[in-house]
Amino acid sequence: MKPMESKCQKTCLNPQFIEGTEWSVLSPEEIQHFNENAICRTYEAGEAIFYEEDDCKGLYLVKSGLVGVRKVDAEGGHVLLRLANPGDTLGYRPLLAGEKHRAGAEVLKTATVCFLPKIAMRHLLISNPELGAGFLQRTAQALGAADDRFFKTVTLPARIRFIHLLMIMRERCGRIVEDGSLYMELPLTRRDIASMLGIRAESLSRLVHEIEAEGLIHFSGNLVTVSNPDQLLNEIDAGLHFP
Amino acid sequence: MKPMESKCQKTCLNPQFIEGTEWSVLSPEEIQHFNENAICRTYEAGEAIFYEEDDCKGLYLVKSGLVGVRKVDAEGGHVLLRLANPGDTLGYRPLLAGEKHRAGAEVLKTATVCFLPKIAMRHLLISNPELGAGFLQRTAQALGAADDRFFKTVTLPARIRFIHLLMIMRERCGRIVEDGSLYMELPLTRRDIASMLGIRAESLSRLVHEIEAEGLIHFSGNLVTVSNPDQLLNEIDAGLHFP
DNA sequence: CGCCAGGTTGATTTCGCTCAAGCAATGTGG
């Protein structure tokens, strides 16, 4: 069976969806141009969208679901670099740098993704300089974030990095439940979380155990409950401003 | 005594110097506009050009010398993120991202640096879209490099990372001496090298000792001699493609 | 001369890794 593909037919990019993304600067005609050239496809969890070292054929707008960007090392271990949520665009870095993909994209939760060929993108970049400016800004911000991550992984202990990651995930999938505690469902396997922290799954497991023993957090499967989120934030601060 | 500052007076940006940099796309009039607004200044080793968290007031073109970009952690330790050689431009990331500086710049070897205010830069970006495209590309490449560094620091052992760094430095300051061996003068302290690798100075010291004992390299102060550079390259490959 | 920063070395500890086993949930095929 062939994967489900379809022209977007004015459905892919629409004013509500692109709100807050780089695409929001497009005019109605440009949106139409996008939709005429883009191809939508739904991927199941585990499917790859593109691989490291592939030529960059265009870019990928995540419409729903969750996508992970990863690199693979010599022994086959993978390191998760970042996550792409609905509204995020993938593949713009290699496109703008004029390079091949330096990381692969794999679907983590069933996702529909809109592919826009390079040529169409170039057309849009020329017709609307604002679009380029938007991606320029986003790339520059991503560079800052990447430097930050490097800095943190070499200066902070794994425990603080883990708590930090939890606090970031809170923005994506956290909910405050009636009694004031924080509740979230992590969309990642332990192995993937560990790789984002630069540690092994076993080490993460011990770390989780330790934090749980202190009563700060309760884990069960992918479900996390934090009784007192502020306490964790304090620990991050303590990790930074050491006396 | 006030630091030596001066208007560039047509001297700063000139066709020979900008060859191969992002600035090479400027027209003669634009070059003039740059020179009229830029301010040159010479810094001694150890001086700071800007600090982390400073507002970004413009960008800095390194004309000569060597500049380091670093972040400082809670206990006052610094991590060297990257080096800026003559022709490199600093501060474009925060400018383009619309953020404050997220790292500081410190002169490592006496450097003359040309400062171009934000407003003048905006003017140039508008008058010449090629310039923006150039910085876009460079930013995108830097992002790829930053991801790569993170990936390497979590997957490769310190030893391989060190050799890797040496091979990168070769391109900047390496010379092949008459008998075919490689000779270089590292413009960095041990502490700074260690911070780039994400390890402590003591660990680096032991590492150097170990590699020297194997006869691969000889260190004396900042001077490095590599009798057989290919052997080191092989080791990097071995570190990647493990059976 | 003494001081100081940069570098080295040694002893000890800590953190995270490896290897190995066990367990629960989920498929899968007979």
Next chain:
DNA sequence: CCACATTGCTTGAGCGAAATCAACCTGGCG
């Protein structure tokens, strides 16, 4: 429906790479 592989996660024991702490060079430099 059950036996059996598979996958994700956890746990334990032992190991190893770097960190830490502390002492000690060494070469400027006031």
